[in-house]
Amino acid sequence: MDSNNFKIINVSSTSISIEIVDPSLFDDQFNLGSYIKIPYKNNDTKFVIGIIENYRIKDEDNGDEETESTQPSFVLEVKLTGTLEINGSESTFERGGHGIPLPPNNGIALLSEEELSSIFTTRIKENEQFHFSKLTTNDLKVPVNGNKFFNKHFAIVGSTGSGKSHTVAKVLQQAVNSKNSGYTGLNNSHIVIFDIHGEYEQAFPEANVLNATNLTLPYWMLNGDELEQLFLDTGDRNNYNQSSVLRKVITENKKKHNSDIDKIHFDSPLKFDIQEVYNCLFNIQTETVNSKASDRYMIVGECGSYKNGESTKSEDGVELSPQQRIEKYFESKLQFYPSKSQSVTSGTYADGTLDKFIERLENKLQNTRLEFLFGEKSRDISFEETVKQFIGYENSKESNVTIINLGGIPFEVLSITVSLISRILFDFGFFFSKLLSNGQKAETPLLLLYEEAHIYVPKSDLLKYRSSKLAIERIAKEGRKYGVTLGIVSQRPSEISETIFSQCNNFIAMRLTNPEDQNYVKRLLPDTLGNLTETLPTLQSGEALLIGESITLPSLVKIDRCDPEPKSSDIEYFEIWKEQWKNVDFNKILAEWKK
Template identity: 80%
Template structure:
C-alpha cells in the first residue's frame, strides 16, 4: 500500500478527511467500516485510530472543452475513535483523546489483524472475554467484556428477518457453555426467556420448558394493582364500590388462612382461596335481610344445615355477627329468602352493583385456559416451589435456561403473567442479596430475556400494561444491584417504554427498516457513531452494529451461526404451494383450539 497516495485535507476533534490522490493505485484497500491508523508527525509508535464511515467523489475536471479531462479523486470520511501505542511489550489502545495527525502523511494504512485483536482485547482479562461475532470487514473474531455485557442491561433490535432470534440463541448458547476450568455438569448461568412465539425450545433442547399446561403461577401472589386489573372493569360506573368490596373480601380471606400474621393487607403475598372469595361475592350480590332486624340475614333453612332448599322455617332469619357472616359466606353460595313482602329487604349490594363484577370473576376462575393461574395447583403451590420452577432448580430437572412459552397464555392476562413472574424473580434476587455476607458477591445472578418486549411493555399508559411496565421498569432501574438484569429483544424498539430502553448499556442493532425505529435507536445509542448508524436499513441478515460499554470500539459485525437453530425460519411459501394438495385434519386442529 502506497501511503503517499493519501493526503489529509481536513481535521476536527472527532473526524478527519483523507483524499486518495490517484484512484488507479488504490485497488480497493479500504471498505466502509474498515479501521485505519494514522501516525502522529514523526512518531512511528503512536497512531490515531479511525473507522471509515463514508466516502465522496471530488471532481477535478474544469469543465472546459480545451482542457484534458482529469480523473476524479476520492475523499474518505473517517470517524476518530482513539489512539494506539504500538510498543515491544504490546499495544495499548485508549478511547478518545485523539491526537492531531499532520503532514507528512506517510504511514496511513489499514490495521492488521494482530493490531485489531490487541485493540479489542485492551483491558479485557482472559476470563472476561466473551465472543459471538466477527468483524464484517476482516472476519476476525472479536471479544467483548462478558461481565459488562450481562451486568449492564442489553438490547437486541432488528426487523423481521434480520437474524434477531439467531443472535439471541447464539449469545445465550455461548453463555451457558462457558466454563472456568474443567468440570462436569452445568455452569452457574441462570437465564429466564419470556418466549412469546415458542421459538427457543428447539435452540435449547435441555432447557426447562414452562407453558400454560405445566406452569403453576400462584394467584395469591398478585399484588393489589394486578388483582384489580384482573377482575375490575375500568369503564364500569360501579368500579369504586367493586374495588372496595374486593379489597375487603380478599383481606378477610387472607386473615382466615393466615391467623398467625398480625397485620394482613390487601397487597400481602400470602395465601387465600379465590373460590371462597367468589362464594362471598355471590352471597353479597344476592343476600336479603330482615326489614325489622337488619342484623339478621335471610337464608333458607332446613334441618341439618343451610343448603339452599326452598322451605322456610324461620322468617326471623339468622342473627350473625359481621365475622360470622363473612365466615359463613366464604363456605358456600346460599339461597336467600326473596325480598317479596314487607318483612324482607335487599342486601347492601343486591341492587346490581356487583353483577358484572361477579360475572367477570366467574369467567376468570372457571376458564380452563387460566388453570395455570386459578387451578388447584396454583392455589396449593408453595413459594419455594414457585421460585424453583422459574430458575430451574426443580427436583425433576436442573437447567441453565428456563423458557416460559407465553404462546398459550390468553392475551388478557399476558401482562399480569409477565408482571408476576418478573416480580417474583426480582424479589428473589433482592432477598437473596440480604443473605450474602458483606464483601461477597451474588452467587446466582439472573438474566431475564424478554422476546418481543414491545408486546407487554409498550410505550403506553393503558391500564392493561401497567403491571408489567412497573415490574420491568423496576428491574431496569434497580435490578443490577441485586443480580437481576434484562435482555430486551424487539422488532419495534420505538414502541418500548423509554424508561426500560434507556437503561440498556449495550446494543446489538440489526437491520431496521422502519424510520421511527431507526431514529429512536440512533437517539439511544451510547456512542456517537455519526454516519455508521445510517447502515441500519441496509444491513444483511446476521449483520449488526455492536455498541456499548462491553466493547472497546463500536463495530459492524457478523453474528456467528448458532447451533441448534431456533424455530424462526421463514416458511417457503412458494415451494410449498407448488407441492401436491395437502388435506387438513380439522378435527385435530379444533380439539387443540378448544383446550
C-alpha cells in the same frame, strides 16, 4: 502500499479527510469500514485510529479544451475513534482524546489484523471475553466484555427477517456453554425466556419448558393492582364500589388463613382461597336482612338446598356480628329469604352493583385455560416451588434455561402473568441479596429475556399493560443491584416503554426498515460512531450494529450461526406449494384449539 500517496487535507476534532494523490497508484488498499492508523509526528509507537466512513470524488478538470485533462482524485472521509499505543507485544487503546498533533503525519497505513484484534481486547481480560460475532469487513472475531454485557441490560432489535431470533439463540447458547475450567455438567447461568411465539424450544432442547398446561402460578401472590386489573372493569360505573368490596373481602380472607400474622393488608403476599372469596362476594350480593334488626341476616341455608319448595336447613333471622357474617359467607354460597315480606329487605349491594363483577369472577374461575392461575395447585403451591420452576431446579431437573411459552396464555391475563413472574424473580434476587455479607456478590444472577417486548411493555398508559410495565421497569431501574438483568428483544423498539429501553447499556441493532424505529434507536443509543447508524435499513440478515459499554469500539458485525436454530426460519411457501395436495386432520387441530 506507498503512504506518500495519501495526503491529509482536512482535520477536525472528530474526523479527517485524506486525499489519494495519484489514483493510478491506488490498488484497493482500503474499503469502507476499514480501520486505519496515522502515526504521531516523530513517534513510531503511538497512532491515531480511524474508520473510513465514506469517500467523495474530487474532479479538478476545469473543462478547458486547451488544458490537459486530469484524472479525478478521491477523498476518504475518516471518523476518528481513539489512540493506539504499541509497546512491543502489548497494545493499549484509548477511546476519545484523539486530536492529531500539528503538522499531521502522512504515514497512513491499514491496521493489521493483530493490531485490530489488540484494540478490541484492550482492557478485556481473557476470562471476560465473550464471542458471538465477527467483523463484516473480515473474519476477525469481535470480543465483548461478558460481565458488562450481561450485568447491564441489553437490547436486541430488528425487523422481521433480520435474524433477530437467531442472534438471541446464539448469544444465549454461547453463554450457557461457557466455562472457566474443565468441569463437567452445567455452568451456573440462569436464563428465563418469555417466548411469545414458541420459537426457542428447538434452540434449547435441554431447557425447562413451561406453558399453560404445566405452569403453576400462585394467584395469592398477585398484588392489589393486578387483582383489580384482573377482576374489575374500568369502564363500569360501579368500579369504585366493586374495588372497595374486593379489597375488604380478600383482606379478611387472608386474615382467616394467616391468623399467626398481625399486620395484613390487601397487598400482602399471603395465601387466601379464591373460591371462598367468590362465595363471600356472591352472598354479599344476594343477602337479605331483617328490616327491624339490621344485624339479623335472613339465611335459609346453602344455595341449592331446597326440596319440594321447602328448606332442608332453616336459619331464619341469624344474628351475626360483622366479622361472623364475613366468616360464614366464606363457607359456601347461601340461600336467603326473598325480600317480599314487610320485615325482610334486600342487602346493601342488591341494586346490581356487584352483578357484572361477580359474573366476571365466576367466568375466570371456571375458565379451564386459566387453570394454571386458579387451579388447586395454584392455591397450594409454595413460594419455594414457584421460584424453582423458573430457575431450573424443579423436580431435580437442573437446566440453565427456562422457557415460558406464553402462546397458550389468554391475552387478557398475559400482562398479569408476565408481571407476576417478573416480580417473583426480582423478589428472589432482592431477598437473596439480603443474606449475603458485605462485599459478597450474587451467587445465582438471573437474566430475564423478553421476546417481542413491545407486546407486553408498550409505550402505553392503558390499564391492561400497567402491571407488566411497572414490574419490568422496576427491574430495569433496580435489578442490577440484586443480580437480575434484562434482555429486551423487539421488532418495534419505538413502541417499547422508554423507561425500560433507555436503561439498556448494550445494543445489537439489526436491520430496521421502519423510519420511526430507526430514529428511536439512534436517539437512545448510548454512543454512536458517525454515520454508522445510517446503515440500519440496509443491513443484511445476520448483520448488526454492536454498540455499548461491553465493546471497545462500536462495530458492524456478522452474528455467528447458532446451533441448533430456533423455530423461526422462513417457510418455503413456493416450494411447499409445488408439492402434491396434502390432507389436513381437522379433528386434531380442533382438539388442540379447544384445550
